[in-house]
Amino acid sequence: MSVPLVVLRPEPGLTATLIAAFERGLSARGMPLAVVEPRNWRAPSVAFAGILIGSANAVRSAGPELAKVAHLPVLAVGEASAQAAIAAGLEVEQVGEGSLQDLVNNLNSGPRHLLRLAGETHLHLDLPDNITVTTRITYTVHYSAPTKAQAALLREGSLVMLHSGEMARHFSQQCEALEIDKSSLTIAALAPRIAEMAGPGWSSVHIAPSRSDGALLDLAARLCNSLPMGNEGARSGAATMPENGSK
Numbered sequence: 001m002s003v004p005l006v007v008l009r010p011e012p013g014l015t016a017t018l019i020a021a022f023e024r025g026l027s028a029r030g031m032p033l034a035v036v037e038p039r040n041w042r043a044p045s046v047a048f049a050g051i052l053i054g055s056a057n058a059v060r061s062a063g064p065e066l067a068k069v070a071h072l073p074v075l076a077v078g079e080a081s082a083q084a085a086i087a088a089g090l091e092v093e094q095v096g097e098g099s100l101q102d103l104v105n106n107l108n109s110g111p112r113h114l115l116r117l118a119g120e121t122h123l124h125l126d127l128p129d130n131i132t133v134t135t136r137i138t139y140t141v142h143y144s145a146p147t148k149a150q151a152a153l154l155r156e157g158s159l160v161m162l163h164s165g166e167m168a169r170h171f172s173q174q175c176e177a178l179e180i181d182k183s184s185l186t187i188a189a190l191a192p193r194i195a196e197m198a199g200p201g202w203s204s205v206h207i208a209p210s211r212s213d214g215a216l217l218d219l220a221a222r223l224c225n226s227l228p229m230g231n232e233g234a235r236s237g238a239a240t241m242p243e244n245g246s247k
Contacts (some may be wrong), residue, residue: 002224004158010034041136043068049112054100056084058117061139078211143170157184165197172199188220
């Protein structure tokens with residue numbers, strides 16, 4: 001029997017991940033702990049060379065105003081944000097494989113003025129001299145604490161999937177507030193920044209080899225089949241160091 005898999009992700013991404021997990025034969029449980037609320041915004045009436053997207057929610061929450069910039073090519077941080085852009089009718093020019101900062105750093109040397117669609121809480125970027133960015137906020141995320149039943153499940157030991165840095169930080173804070181033993185939990189993170197924001201104290205932290213839900217689920221499947229039920233190994237002091245740049 002494999003270790004329980006907990007998916008910490010707001011809708012609509014949560015349902016998509018749960019379906020994909022079930023298709024892989026994983027016993028996955030959704031624990032969103034967050035709700036995404038669209039924000040009113042206005043597209044600037046200036047010329048841009050493209051749209052910079054660091055989260056699929058930035059596109060999903062953009063609403064009808066997105067049509068005003070739909071002619072612009074998209075620079076997406078990863079596969080999930082790229083697929084959200086395509087679903088919204090946008091053309092994707094480039095998909096990153098690391099962080100949004102890496103994507104910006106690797107753009108060509110010509111001058112570019114980009115429109116960044118982002119959440120209210122978003123990563124600060126150190127822009128190269130040839131890049132300028134105008135940011136518009138399209139959504140806010142409201143976080144919540146685990147219910148008593150959810151906290152009880154976590155205390156039994158689980159593998160926890162993390163898709164965002166902000167959720168990673170929130171989850172870590174909630175575990176500490178509710179006195180949930182972090183050493184009984186294993187983390188599977190979508191990217192290095194997410195693993196970093198989860199902080200220390202977990203049984204082990206593993207990072208997906210590429211920034212896609214499929215890669216993260218494949219990692220989770222391997223871990224679910226190799227971790228002891230209830231993370232007894234972690235409780236006894238045994239720890240597996242993560243693969244591929246894990247913390």
